[in-house]
């Protein structure tokens with residue numbers, strides 16, 4: 001067997017810990033597969049005094065990132081710190097020293113992917129980032145290799161386990177958002193500060209990366225129209241259930257057949273209970289991808305967590321060490337430093353079926369005024385749910401529509417919400433269509 005492949009791991013938290021555990025557990029089979037062993041030469045942490053249940057030779061864990069990056073015996077630097085600084089500086093330094101990168105850092109790649117990929121190319125290295133989207137699901141490999149024969153029409157994903165856990169709890173246990181969030185925090189599924197997840201931004205970062213690769217266009221997080229679950233009222237889940245739907249936070253990227261422009265959204269969406277995505281519960285993720293040749297494909301698995309994410313990180317380390325990641329990086333022109341900037345469809349032009357919850361006075365003629373305004377904007381109705389009340393109080397009226405342009409819907413709602421019989425801003429959510 002030839003000399004070992006030296007690896008430095010920056011970060012020994014949830015993913016870093018799982019990565020070390022998996023490299024240790026699978027060291028013999030990895031060495032057999034590569035024809036040489038992987039040697040963890042450095043593991044960099046912030047706090048060396050922290051108690052850790054990790055098997056590593058003494059001296060390997062330390063706080064000196066530059067020593068770990070600059071070690072001439074290291075050829076792969078694995079960035080598992082997260083955030084932008086110093087992760088970005090460490091990656092740039094490692095590339096400039098002739099090391100390839102494995103990272104799980106979606107936030108950094110969504111913001112600075114094109115520059116970092118260009119830097120890797122300039123220095124003759126590569127960046128592997130399977131763990132950055134959907135944890136243990138090999139969706140990046142699928143989009144850049146397995147589905148490469150297809151023109152991708154669209155993808156729809158449940159890519160944030162925290163939101164999916166909260167929504168599953170709200171649905172199955174009839175909890176409010178606040179109660180379900182507390183349950184998610186107690187179960188270790190949500191951070192003490194859950195903003196990045198529940199605002200939908202984490203999903204938007206993943207969608208930016210996935211749609212860049214699916215459509216070979218440079219997509220930034222800011223291109224994604226994003227609404228989180230933090231303002232979702234539990235009544236939407238109840239009414240959606242009565243109509244035969246569940247609510248999921250969906251990240252959707254579609255290529256408009258006519259203009260070629262991309263429609264990119266993260267938003268709570270009604271999903272029919274019979275749809276496969278409706279059964280994706282708790283911390284699981286799933287990504288549906290439609291290709292012109294293959295049709296519908298579905299990728300499902302654990303979207304986060306120590307070993308599932310480490311599964312992607314270690315697979316990337318193996319691909320980099322074997323040379324296949326570099327070959328792929330050099331020969332496929334799908335990476336965001338090589339593709340044109342995405343053109344996005346105006347949000348008003350996107351077409352959906354919609355769920356509406358109006359708060360309306362329970363009086364004859366009110367519904368007729370609402371449906372008249374919808375009709376004037378070419379919006380036709382699907383179902384109506386209205387609760388009876390004893391007197392002329394405000395009651396929820398739930399309406400589903402047939403397909404309509406978002407712009408028409410927004411214009412109609414502006415007029416509807418201005419009616420004297422409407423007591424609160426109407427809730428409007430898209431319904432996942434059949435493709």
Ligand SMILES: NC(=O)c1ccc[n+]([C@@H]2O[C@H](COP(=O)([O-])OP(=O)(O)OC[C@H]3O[C@@H](n4cnc5c(N)ncnc54)[C@H](OP(=O)(O)O)[C@@H]3O)[C@@H](O)[C@H]2O)c1
Pocket residue numbers: 010011012013014015016044045046047048050065080081082083086104105106107131132135303304305306309
């Ligand atoms: N958690 C998941 O399930 C998951 C899934 C997919 C992708 N990711 C991504 O994976 C990356 C790591 O996430 P994580 O959950 O493992 O984070 P984490 O548990 O917070 O661990 C971060 C690690 O980085 C170290 N660190 C932080 N700042 C440092 C610095 N300036 N210098 C050196 N070390 C530093 C920390 O050291 P100390 O231990 O000393 O504090 C810790 O070991 C992030 O980009 C995240 O988005 C996470």
